[in-house]
Amino acid sequence: MLRILLNALRTGVVTIRYPAEPSAPPDRFRGAPVLGPGSHLPPPTVCPAGALSERLDAGGRHVALDLARCVFCGRCAEDPWADAVVMGRDFELAAHHRDDLRIEVVADAPAIPAVAPGRDAEAVRASSEIHRVLGRSLHLRHLDAGSCNACDWELSALLNPVYDIRRLGIDFVASPRHADGVVVTGLVTRNLETAVRRTVEAVPDPRIVIAVGACAASGGIVGEGYASAGGVDRVLPVDVYIPGCPPRPEAILFGILVAVGRLDARRLHREE
Numbered sequence: 001m002l003r004i005l006l007n008a009l010r011t012g013v014v015t016i017r018y019p020a021e022p023s024a025p026p027d028r029f030r031g032a033p034v035l036g037p038g039s040h041l042p043p044p045t046v047c048p049a050g051a052l053s054e055r056l057d058a059g060g061r062h063v064a065l066d067l068a069r070c071v072f073c074g075r076c077a078e079d080p081w082a083d084a085v086v087m088g089r090d091f092e093l094a095a096h097h098r099d100d101l102r103i104e105v106v107a108d109a110p111a112i113p114a115v116a117p118g119r120d121a122e123a124v125r126a127s128s129e130i131h132r133v134l135g136r137s138l139h140l141r142h143l144d145a146g147s148c149n150a151c152d153w154e155l156s157a158l159l160n161p162v163y164d165i166r167r168l169g170i171d172f173v174a175s176p177r178h179a180d181g182v183v184v185t186g187l188v189t190r191n192l193e194t195a196v197r198r199t200v201e202a203v204p205d206p207r208i209v210i211a212v213g214a215c216a217a218s219g220g221i222v223g224e225g226y227a228s229a230g231g232v233d234r235v236l237p238v239d240v241y242i243p244g245c246p247p248r249p250e251a252i253l254f255g256i257l258v259a260v261g262r263l264d265a266r267r268l269h270r271e272e
C-alpha cells in the first residue's frame with residue numbers, strides 16, 4: 001500500500017488540461033494532409049482510400065480532398081509530391097456537415113485563404129438547444145457498427161487518467177435509454193444496420209449522433225457493398241463527423257465538445 005502511495009506521489013498528475021490548454025501531439029503524430037496549391041498536386045489514383053478527386057474547368061485543375069475518407073496514410077505527401085502536400089498536425093477537425101470536410105484547391109493558383117471558424121445559423125440553433133439540455137453533463141452510448149477496433153481503442157483511452165473525460169462531465173453508459181447520444185465507430189455493416197437504428201431510436205430526444213473515424217464518417221476504404229451500408233449517415237442523421245483513422249483521443253474529445261456546442265467546429269479552407 002505504501003509503495004502504491006509513493007508511486008502515485010512520484011508520478012504526479014498525468015491528466016492533460018485540453019481543451020482548457022492546447023494539447024501538443026507527439027512528434028510522430030500525423031494529422032490531415034495539407035494541399036499546397038501548385039502544379040504538382042498528386043492525381044487521385046495515388047490515394048488508396050479514394051479521398052482525392054479532381055476536375056478540370058476554365059479555372060484550371062481543381063484537386064479536392066475528402067477528409068471524411070482520408071486515412072492519413074501520407075502517400076500523397078511522398079515524393080514526387082512532397083513539395084506540394086505536407087502532413088499537418090491539426091487534430092481539431094470535427095465538423096457538423098460532411099461537406100465541411102471537403103477541401104478543394106486549384107493547381108497553379110494562389111493559396112485560398114482559410115475561412116474563419118464559424119457556423120451556419122441552423123447549426124448554431126441546434127447546438128445551443130443541445131448545449132442548454134446536455135452541455136454540462138453528457139452521457140454517451142458507444143456503438144461499434146463494424147469497426148476494426150482502432151477507433152474503439154482511442155475512444156476507451158478517453159476514460160484513462162491521461163484524458164479523463166469525466167472531468168468534463170462526460171461519461172459512457174451501458175444502455176441507450178440512459179444516454180443523451182450515441183458515438184458510432186466503424187462503417188455500418190448490413191448485419192448491424194437494424195441494431196444501429198434501434199439503438200439510436202432508444203435514446204431519448206434531444207439526442208446526438210457522433211460518427212468517429214473515417215469508416216463511420218464515410219464508409220472508409222470499404223465503402224458500400226453487399227456487406228456494408230457505408231457511413232453512419234447512410235442510415236441515420238449525423239450531428240458531428242470526426243475524421244481520422246483512427247482519430248486520436250483529443251480529436252474525439254474535440255468532436256464531442258463540438259456536438260454539445262461547448263466548442264466551435266473548425267471550418268476548413270475550401271473554395272467558395
Ligand code: SF4
Pocket residue numbers: 033046047048049050051052065069070071072073074075076077
Ligand atoms: S493521406 Fe493517404 S488517404 Fe489521405 S489523401 Fe493522402 S493518400 Fe489519400
